[in-house]
Amino acid sequence: MEISIVILVIAILFVSRSLKVVPQQHAWVVERLGKYHSTLTPGLNILVPFVDRVAYKHVLKEIPLDIASQVCITRDNTQLQVDGILYFQVTDAMRASYGSSNYIVAISQLAQTSLRSVIGKLELDKTFEERDIINAQVVAAIDEAALNWGVKVLRYEIKDLTPPKEILHAMQAQITAEREKRALIAASEGRRQEQINIATGEREAFIARSEGEKQAVINKAEGEAASITAVADATAGAIERIAAAIRQPGGEQAVQLKVAERAVDAYSKVASDATTTLIIPSNMTEVSTLIASAMKMVQSTN
Numbered sequence: 001m002e003i004s005i006v007i008l009v010i011a012i013l014f015v016s017r018s019l020k021v022v023p024q025q026h027a028w029v030v031e032r033l034g035k036y037h038s039t040l041t042p043g044l045n046i047l048v049p050f051v052d053r054v055a056y057k058h059v060l061k062e063i064p065l066d067i068a069s070q071v072c073i074t075r076d077n078t079q080l081q082v083d084g085i086l087y088f089q090v091t092d093a094m095r096a097s098y099g100s101s102n103y104i105v106a107i108s109q110l111a112q113t114s115l116r117s118v119i120g121k122l123e124l125d126k127t128f129e130e131r132d133i134i135n136a137q138v139v140a141a142i143d144e145a146a147l148n149w150g151v152k153v154l155r156y157e158i159k160d161l162t163p164p165k166e167i168l169h170a171m172q173a174q175i176t177a178e179r180e181k182r183a184l185i186a187a188s189e190g191r192r193q194e195q196i197n198i199a200t201g202e203r204e205a206f207i208a209r210s211e212g213e214k215q216a217v218i219n220k221a222e223g224e225a226a227s228i229t230a231v232a233d234a235t236a237g238a239i240e241r242i243a244a245a246i247r248q249p250g251g252e253q254a255v256q257l258k259v260a261e262r263a264v265d266a267y268s269k270v271a272s273d274a275t276t277t278l279i280i281p282s283n284m285t286e287v288s289t290l291i292a293s294a295m296k297m298v299q300s301t302n
Helices: 004-017 091-100 101-119 124-129 131-149 165-247 251-272 286-302
Strands: 017-020 026-032 035-040 045-046 052-059 063-073 078-090 151-162
Touching: 004 017, 017 026, 017 063, 026 091, 035 052, 052 091, 052 151, 063 101, 078 101, 078 131, 101 131, 101 151, 124 131, 131 151
Parallel strands: none
Antiparallel strands: 017 045, 026 035, 026 052, 063 078, 078 151
């Protein structure tokens, strides 16, 4: 019975040492007699008991690493308190096991030195404006060295950039002055636009008045022209009717009678004026001669 228990214990021990189940997104490094042998992948794996052993276990997931806060000096000799966070992933379990004694500490220290170097090349204002550039340069510097450690640096993010209190007060004063300047510019632009609008309105009103006056003059001229044309047409019509009447039988006699009546009326009006001296021709045949001359003119016009 005791022998059976011993055999069972030895069997369990052999099975536990020979069968290894690796979880997903993990990699285990196996050494055989103290030397690297293989890397176990997720799932069931079989080892040689008492010969093979799992020396290192690595997580292949993306790992966030908090980088301790440090003081960096910018190009214009301003101190900045900077901290950030680094994201990396183990890509080669064998190099991560034997490339560095502690790749996490190595990455953290390299991130700090790289950050100081990058910020030292920039002025204070640029450090706030170019965070993406700083992050990319830090990642490039770390990733080059981390290849030998079996680690891939994915990204680096600056969490806080804190300048000294004096610089913060100066920056706040600068921001206040800039906002006041923008307010003054906006007010002046508003006044300028108001004056432009007033001038534009006055100009348009003057143009409208001048256009109205112009149209009024045109309308008056057209009305006068139409009136003159109507009078001329009426006069021409009257003359044509008189000429047509003269051509009728007895027309000339009627004209002679009309002219004689007008002559007699004219003499009578002159004679009625006390201040006018009337000279009567000695020969009244001259009056008939005058009437005859008028009739010849009428006939010539026909």
